[in-house]
Amino acid sequence: MTFDLQRVLESKRALRRNLAGRPVAEKLAMLDALRDRARAIRGAATRQETAVLRESPPEYRVNTRKD
């Protein structure tokens, strides 16, 4: 592992070049996997949101009765 930013950036560029050069069928299969992952994360986030205990706001009643 290195903290040399130039080396990190060069390594990222090399990875991207490598990915771009893969056969199209393989890259499309990666899109399928990326989408499945994105959907799973999105689904988990939605479930988490619904599991949050929320305090329900008080019901503000308007007394319309005239005494």
Add this chain to the structure above:
Amino acid sequence: MSIAQVISAINGMEADGVVGRYAIGGAVGATFYLEPVATLDVDIFVAFREEPGQILISLRPIFDYFVARGGVIEGEYIILAGWPVQFLPPTTPLVEEALREAVTADVDGVPARVFTAEHLAAIALQTGRAKDKARLLQFVEAGALEVERFQAILKRHGLVDRWGEFELTFLKNEP
């Protein structure tokens, strides 16, 4: 559930004469030339067959075709092989040209028609959202564009000034 299945289904639709010609655009189209970038849908540009007396373009024949084969409509999308697919008519001369000049790629023995890299880059420049600019940068950094061909497209479609601004903002390191 895969994009390869979507491509096969669309080839079938074209062969059955539902649309005139199709080509893949957007992030999926870009993936033919660049590294894959996550996307949630598939953009398919289609040339519609003109019916006599018809003024408005209708997606109805496409939707009917796929619903009869198990597709599910969700808003402006139709779900094919688990992917939301959006069918788009060419709305600018640039996209019309991109559709005309689209090339056929081989996906494990299945033909897939896709916009050229230069047209995808020019469309990204024309559309101009943040994600389009990011994609255009990817094309440039990857050296995926044939420069003369790209410049000719920019000239034909009045995008030279916009390219100049893009170059100045993103590609020039010196002030």
